Amino acid sequence: MPDKPNAFATVEQLESGWHPLLDGERSRAAVLLERATRMIKAQCPRWAQAENHNPGICADVCCAMVMRAMQTGDTDIPDGVKQMSQTTGAFSDSYTFDNPLGNLYLRDEERRVLHAGAGGRAFTISYEREAQ
Known part of the structure; x- marks a missing residue:
């Protein structure tokens, strides 16, 4: 399936x-990636201003969202597990799932980043000194 041009990031960028x-x-x-793009646009209406201020930030956030949703780890911890505890004597295992359903979501810090470059100033005061 080819990447659609309306996604902030490509599969190659994710990889x-x-x-x-x-x-x-x-x-x-x-x-x-397409779904994450739509979520960013819906939840962060000033995304274009953030992208202009910090080019590539939308692609970065989009990829981070997809990585969380896909959750394929390279460790001994099973996919989607945030924390794992094992006890050998009496055979006890304990798992805390990070994103058990593989949902796409924006973290608070990602929302802040997408709003940071969007011109958060309410107003500017300028003044001129009078000549003495």
Whole structure:
């Protein structure tokens, strides 16, 4: 599935900041990148101003959202698990899931970044000194 031009990021950009994806993952990633783009536009109406102020920030946030949703880890911790505890004697396991349903969402700090470059000034005061 080719990337659509309306997504902030491409599958290749996602891969370059994360890891190579399998064919099935690439298709899912393309769909999620489009969805993440729509969410950013809906939840952060001044996204274009932030992008003008800090080019590439929308792609960065979009990729971060998709990585969280896809949750493929390179560790011994199962996918989607934020914290894991194991006990050998009596065989006890404990898992805390970070994003068990693989939802797309914006973190508070990502919202702040998308609003930061959007001209948050309410007004500017300028004055001239009179000649003495």
